[in-house]
Amino acid sequence: MTRISGRVLTWAFLLVTAVLMLLPIALAMLGSFKTNQELNAGTALLPQAWQLENYVYTWQEAKFSVYVWNSIIYSVGATLSTVIVCSLAAYAVARKTFPGRKLMLAVYSAMMFIHMGVLTLKPAYQIMVTLGLHKSVVGLIIMMTGAGGTTFFILYAFMRSISKELDEAAMIDGAGSFYIFSRIVMPLCTPALGVVGLFAFRGAWNNYILPLVFTMSQPHLQPITVGLTNIRYGFGGAVQSHLMLTGACISMIPMLVMYILANKSFVQMNVGAVKG
Numbered sequence: 001m002t003r004i005s006g007r008v009l010t011w012a013f014l015l016v017t018a019v020l021m022l023l024p025i026a027l028a029m030l031g032s033f034k035t036n037q038e039l040n041a042g043t044a045l046l047p048q049a050w051q052l053e054n055y056v057y058t059w060q061e062a063k064f065s066v067y068v069w070n071s072i073i074y075s076v077g078a079t080l081s082t083v084i085v086c087s088l089a090a091y092a093v094a095r096k097t098f099p100g101r102k103l104m105l106a107v108y109s110a111m112m113f114i115h116m117g118v119l120t121l122k123p124a125y126q127i128m129v130t131l132g133l134h135k136s137v138v139g140l141i142i143m144m145t146g147a148g149g150t151t152f153f154i155l156y157a158f159m160r161s162i163s164k165e166l167d168e169a170a171m172i173d174g175a176g177s178f179y180i181f182s183r184i185v186m187p188l189c190t191p192a193l194g195v196v197g198l199f200a201f202r203g204a205w206n207n208y209i210l211p212l213v214f215t216m217s218q219p220h221l222q223p224i225t226v227g228l229t230n231i232r233y234g235f236g237g238a239v240q241s242h243l244m245l246t247g248a249c250i251s252m253i254p255m256l257v258m259y260i261l262a263n264k265s266f267v268q269m270n271v272g273a274v275k276g
Contacts, residue, residue: 025252027045028245028248028249029245029249030045030046030047031241031242031245032054032055032242032245032246032248032249033047033050033051033052033054034047034048034051034242035049035051035242036239036240036241036242036243038242039241039242039245040241051242054242054243054246055246055250057243058231058243058246058247058250059250062231062243062247063227064224064227064231064247064250066220066222066227067222067223067224067226067227067228067247068224068250068251068254070221070222070223070224071205071223071224071225071251071254072254073137074137074140074141074144074204074205074207074211074223075201075204075205075254076201077137077141077204078141078144078145078200078201078203078204079197079200079201079204081141081142081145082144082145082146082151082196082197082200083151083193083196083197083200085145085146086146086151086152086155086196087155087181087186087189087193087196088181089152090152090155090156090158090159091155091159091181091185093105093156094155094156094159094160095159095164095167095180095185096177108149108152109153111149112149112150112153118209121209121210121213124143125213125214128142128143128214134214135214135217135218137221139214140210140211140214140215140221143210143214144203144204144207144210150199151196151199151200154192154195154196154199155189155192155193155196158189158191158192159185159189162185162188162189166180166184166185167180167184167185170184190265191264191265192265193265194261194262194264194265195262195265197262198258198259198262198265201255201258202255202258205223205224205251205254205255206225207223207225208225208226211223211225211226212225212226224247224251227247228244228247228248228251231243231244231247232244
C-alpha cells in the first residue's frame, strides 16, 4: 500500500506539473486562432470562429517569414561556432597542461555567476564597430558564440571523463593532437555535443537584447524575437495581440524540432551520469 500510494502521489505531482507547464502554451495556441477583439475580450476559451488566416497574414503580410529565416541563420551559425570554439577550448583545458590553466578555470567559473549580457553589451558593440561588423550577420553570430559559458563546462566535464590512456595509445602510434581531438575524443563526445548544440541553438533563438541592438538600423536583419514586437505594435499603432501569439506559435516549431532531435543525446547523458 505504501508503494502504491507513493506512485499515485508521484503521478499526481507529474500530472499537475505537466498541466501547469502546458496550459500557457495551449492558451497561446487557442488565442492565435481568435480575432484581436475576441482575444482582448477574453469571453471564451475556444475561438468562436477559427481564424486560420491569422497564420497566412502573419507569414506573408507581416513578413514573419523574413524573421524566421534570419533567426535560423543566426541560430545555426551561433550553434556551429559555439560547438567548434567550445569543443576546442574544452579539449585544450581538459586534456592538456599549461601555465595558468587552473587560474583561467577559476576566473571563468566565477564570471558565470555574473550576468554579463548588459554589462558587456556596450564594450562588445564598440569592438564590433571597430571591426566593422556591427551591421552584419557575422558580428551578431560572433557575439552569440559560447552560449554563456555553460557549453564549455559541459564539454569540459565530459572530456575529463574520457580516459587519457586513449590519447597516450594514439600518441604512441604517431597521432598528433588534432587527430586525437577529431578522430578519438569528438566521436566519444557525441551525446555532449547534442546537448551543447541544443543549448546554443536555444540561447541564440531566444536572444532579444543583442539582436535588438545590432539590427536596430537594419530591419531586414531582425530575428523572431525582435520581429514579434514589431508585429504587435507595427500596424497603425494598434496592439495586435492575436498576430503576436500567432508568430509566437510559429516560433515554437523549430525549438520543438531541436528538442526532438536532441532527445537521444539527453538520454545518453543521463545514462552516462547514472553509470558514473
